[in-house]
Amino acid sequence: MKSLERSKIKFNAQQPNMLFDRIREKLSILADAAKYDVSCASSGGKRANTNKGLGNNTGMGICHSYTEDGRCVSLLKILLTNHCIYDCAYCVTRKSNDIKRAAFKIQEVVDLTINFYRRNYIEGLFLSSGIFKNADYTMERLINVAKKLRLEENFNGYIHLKSIPGTSDELMREAGLYADRLSVNIEIPTVSGLKLLAPDKKHEDFIKPMEKVKNEIIQYNTERKIIKSTPRYAPAGQSTQMIIGATGESDRDIMYSATYYYKKFNMRRVYYSGYVPVLTDNRLPSLGTEVPMLRENRLYQTDWLLRFYGFSVNEILNDTHKNLDLDIDPKLSWALRNLNLFPIDINTANKLMLARVPGIGMQSVYKILEARKFRNLDWSHLKAIGIALNRAQYFITCNSKDFHKKELSASSLKNILLKNSNSKYTKHFNQQLSLFS
Amino acid sequence: MNPQTILVYDGTFDGFLCCVFTVYDQKITDPIIRKRSQTNNQLFTITEDIITKKQQAIRVWNGFKKKTTSNEQRGFFKAFLSEIKGVENTLLNYMKSIFIKTSRNAIDFSNKDILKISQVARMVEREKHRMEAFVRFQLIKDSLYVSTVAPDFNVLPLIIHHFKDRYADQKWLIFDTTRKYGIYYDLNSVEIVTFDNVSEIDPKTIKGHYCNQEIDFQKLWTTYYNNVNIKARKNTKLHVQHLPKRYWKYLTEKM
Numbered sequence: 001m002k003s004l005e006r007s008k009i010k011f012n013a014q015q016p017n018m019l020f021d022r023i024r025e026k027l028s029i030l031a032d033a034a035k036y037d038v039s040c041a042s043s044g045g046k047r048a049n050t051n052k053g054l055g056n057n058t059g060m061g062i063c064h065s066y067t068e069d070g071r072c073v074s075l076l077k078i079l080l081t082n083h084c085i086y087d088c089a090y091c092v093t094r095k096s097n098d099i100k101r102a103a104f105k106i107q108e109v110v111d112l113t114i115n116f117y118r119r120n121y122i123e124g125l126f127l128s129s130g131i132f133k134n135a136d137y138t139m140e141r142l143i144n145v146a147k148k149l150r151l152e153e154n155f156n157g158y159i160h161l162k163s164i165p166g167t168s169d170e171l172m173r174e175a176g177l178y179a180d181r182l183s184v185n186i187e188i189p190t191v192s193g194l195k196l197l198a199p200d201k202k203h204e205d206f207i208k209p210m211e212k213v214k215n216e217i218i219q220y221n222t223e224r225k226i227i228k229s230t231p232r233y234a235p236a237g238q239s240t241q242m243i244i245g246a247t248g249e250s251d252r253d254i255m256y257s258a259t260y261y262y263k264k265f266n267m268r269r270v271y272y273s274g275y276v277p278v279l280t281d282n283r284l285p286s287l288g289t290e291v292p293m294l295r296e297n298r299l300y301q302t303d304w305l306l307r308f309y310g311f312s313v314n315e316i317l318n319d320t321h322k323n324l325d326l327d328i329d330p331k332l333s334w335a336l337r338n339l340n341l342f343p344i345d346i347n348t349a350n351k352l353m354l355a356r357v358p359g360i361g362m363q364s365v366y367k368i369l370e371a372r373k374f375r376n377l378d379w380s381h382l383k384a385i386g387i388a389l390n391r392a393q394y395f396i397t398c399n400s401k402d403f404h405k406k407e408l409s410a411s412s413l414k415n416i417l418l419k420n421s422n423s424k425y426t427k428h429f430n431q432q433l434s435l436f437s
Numbered sequence: 438m439n440p441q442t443i444l445v446y447d448g449t450f451d452g453f454l455c456c457v458f459t460v461y462d463q464k465i466t467d468p469i470i471r472k473r474s475q476t477n478n479q480l481f482t483i484t485e486d487i488i489t490k491k492q493q494a495i496r497v498w499n500g501f502k503k504k505t506t507s508n509e510q511r512g513f514f515k516a517f518l519s520e521i522k523g524v525e526n527t528l529l530n531y532m533k534s535i536f537i538k539t540s541r542n543a544i545d546f547s548n549k550d551i552l553k554i555s556q557v558a559r560m561v562e563r564e565k566h567r568m569e570a571f572v573r574f575q576l577i578k579d580s581l582y583v584s585t586v587a588p589d590f591n592v593l594p595l596i597i598h599h600f601k602d603r604y605a606d607q608k609w610l611i612f613d614t615t616r617k618y619g620i621y622y623d624l625n626s627v628e629i630v631t632f633d634n635v636s637e638i639d640p641k642t643i644k645g646h647y648c649n650q651e652i653d654f655q656k657l658w659t660t661y662y663n664n665v666n667i668k669a670r671k672n673t674k675l676h677v678q679h680l681p682k683r684y685w686k687y688l689t690e691k692m
């Protein structure tokens with residue numbers, strides 16, 4: 001086992017403890033600096049284990065552990081270095097911040113990844129970096145790690161590389177040959193916010209690598225149709241992240257930006273990361289300001305509705321409704337604003353409309369469509385299927401004379417729903433977040 | 438009152454299918470199917486020992502396969518592996534309703550046996566995923582990666598494929614300490630293994646055989662785990678919901 005032999009030399013050479021301690025210190029610094037990137041997905045973009053090598057990517061991300069804040073641990077997520085020439089206000093790694101700095105050697109990252117992977121700790125590597133010297137110089141090193149893993153270690157696990165804003169097209173092309181996913185974090189949802197918080201970064205520098213990745217993927221997809229052996233390019237596509245609550249942007253601003261990135265660059269995912277105050281800076285919320293976790297959750301719910309439930313963004317957020325409700329989820333909020341469309345008949349309504357009923361998730365929609373082929377469904381069937389009747393009952397009728405005939409106003413219905421699922425909602429305020437109740 | 442027939446089988450999936458065969462062959466109504474290892478304390482029953490015959494099992498399974506999708510077949514097998522008391526009878530009822538069906542078309546989610554099976558299958562599936570996630574290999578001498586687990590359901594048969602495919606270039610062993618058997622991959626194929634002396638696979642013995650870097654990597658992993666936590670977002674409820682405490686005993690980062 002090649003890699004084991006080599007790493008043995010690394011950690012057990014002359015002064016094993018010193019070396020080990022040094023690696024451990026670097027790991028703690030560079031994991032700590034990378035943790036504010038919330039993307040943990042290792043899903044999408046299958047990669048088979050060829051030639052009996054190490055690892056595969058089944059396309060279904062596995063969370064191997066969870067942090068104490070309840071987030072999925074799926075990847076070894078680290079920075080190659082936290083030295084940086086920039087001074088972005090929202091970032092712990094910024095030049096003017098007085099912190100310990102460290103840098104991994106390329107081989108050290110390779111060894112950690114392989115040894116963690118072999119023990120079933122992780123699905124793969126998510127490598128990002130502070131920018132040292134310039135964008136290309138940094139990107140080249142990230143690519144080298146991925147290249148070594150693929151070519152020398154025969155590694156087929158998941159690799160996510162951060163594209164450094166301003167990287168040249170040639171390097172972006174090379175990155176996609178080894179990485180499953182590439183991402184540039186837009187971080188600040190609006191151009192004006194970016195100007196304020198990262199004055200030396202240019203909006204175009206973020207856009208350029210995104211554009212390149214998108215074009216490469218399109219090109220790959222067309223070429224593959226003609227030549228089977230076309231080398232794969234970033235099979236898990238690209239993603240980006242926005243920080244929430246660092247500048248005064250509205251939920252509408254955020255979701256319109258997200259929609260733009262989904263459409264314009266074929267993003268697989270947009271992540272929303274509630275700003276964690278780490279620095280004192282009068283442009284930013286002060287230290288000790290609570291992380292807007294509930295708001296973050298509502299944004300994810302909205303994102304979900306847009307991607308899987310057939311909603312369009314202006315139905316949920318618009319000029320009269322600029323921010324999401326915190327006390328109810330966006331689907332219920334939409335339903336309450338459109339009570340004229342309800343109740344719907346479970347036995348005849350189409351798929352899109354079923355998906356819009358509060359308390360009915362996509363899985364239940366599918367089951368309803370199957371089950372109603374056999375018989376007209378009544379309340380007991382719906383219960384057995386597992387829909388949340390305590391909410392759905394006000395929006396549907398079924399094969400029963402028993403249903404809510406009373407016309408309720410949106411506000412009184414909201415009160416009833418809040419009351420009879422009280423525990424569920426107060427839980428949200430105890431930071432108990434779930435995607436949909 | 439007619440005495441009820443109890444069909445006793447060896448606990449294997451084939452054995453269970455032979456029970457189904459017998460039910461049809463002898464036109465038994467309302468039988469109870471149970472494993473030999475479960476003791477019988479019911480009066481007024483006829484107990485019949487079912488001998489597992491591969492041929493019969495195959496006949497039943499082929500009949501089932503003709504009328505179901507591969508998804509439904511997997512669901513059926515998973516529900517069986519749940520080992521939930523009485524699951525055999527639910528499976529029998531389910532099979533009966535499938536055999537009556539005329540074609541392969543859609544699933545009737547309002548049939549309660551079908552619903553029950555799909556629920557149990559989902560629980561087993563979840564445990565399978567947990568094992569794929571929570572297995573922690575420890576490297577011992579002779580380049581063998583070892584892990585011990587105690588899953589809620591008998592899911593090792595379901596995870597073989599995943600681990601074989603992923604760790605194709607390393608020898609590994611995953612041992613179920615509750616059911617006292619393991620799956621072992623020797624770089625070629627996966628075999629079911631048991632130990633005459635279970636102490637050969639207890640945590641202490643495994644530790645005694647660690648390769649010299651093992652502890653270092655465990656420490657590095659724990660260091661990593663502790664450093665990715667964001668204290669400002671602490672949420673213990675959510676944490677244990679995702680990572681129930683009963684699994685902590687085999688998680689390196691939680692020891």
Ligand code: SF4
Binds near residue numbers: 095130
């Ligand atoms: S360039 Fe990146 S690492 Fe450097 S300060 Fe800005 S956000 Fe942080």
